[in-house]
Amino acid sequence: DTPPGLQHENVAPHEYFKALVQSSEQQMQVYRQQIEDMENHMASIASDPSVTPQVLGEVLRKQHESFVSLAAQIQTIHEAVKAQKEQYLNYRKVFHKDTKDVFTARRK
Amino acid sequence: SQARLTQGNGELSLDPTHLEDIQQHLKEQQSGLQHLKQIIQEDIDDLRIIEEGLA
Numbered sequence: 001d002t003p004p005g006l007q008h009e010n011v012a013p014h015e016y017f018k019a020l021v022q023s024s025e026q027q028m029q030v031y032r033q034q035i036e037d038m039e040n041h042m043a044s045i046a047s048d049p050s051v052t053p054q055v056l057g058e059v060l061r062k063q064h065e066s067f068v069s070l071a072a073q074i075q076t077i078h079e080a081v082k083a084q085k086e087q088y089l090n091y092r093k094v095f096h097k098d099t100k101d102v103f104t105a106r107r108k
Numbered sequence: 109s110q111a112r113l114t115q116g117n118g119e120l121s122l123d124p125t126h127l128e129d130i131q132q133h134l135k136e137q138q139s140g141l142q143h144l145k146q147i148i149q150e151d152i153d154d155l156r157i158i159e160e161g162l163a
Contacts, residue, residue: 017162018159018162021155021158021159021162022155022159024151024155025152025155025156025159028148028151028152028155029152031144031148032145032148035141035144035145035148038141039138039141042134042137042138046134060133060134063137064133064137067137067140067141070144071140071144074144074147074148077151078147078151081151081154081155084155084158085154085158088158088161088162092161102157102161103154103157106153106157
């Protein structure tokens, strides 16, 4: 346990870490929305009989570029989330003497 | 397999005769998006566990 005199020192990193986690979640929600927009756009193009192969090809290329860019960005945040999970397990170990892996526990 | 591409004027352009390739490409892209959505869902679940633990 943290000595009582140190509790104020832990407020800053605790709040900092909390903000980090919350902003990662918000970011993931933004990406999810972007994917849904792409899917809807794709569906409307695919079901439109008046679309020429040329236009379809152009849309496809643009969407592929979007997909690659989005995948890279999601990968970046995904790595950050992995680091945050490690840090949280470490925090539980250090401050609560608890070595339980709360993430794999959930998946069982 | 991706939609076949032909080179013209230094730009890639799609050969319009390969509609089946296009359908195939669309299918692959959709499954790629599904995969990304799954990563997002798992990460959000994990982040919520942290948020609850810190609350």
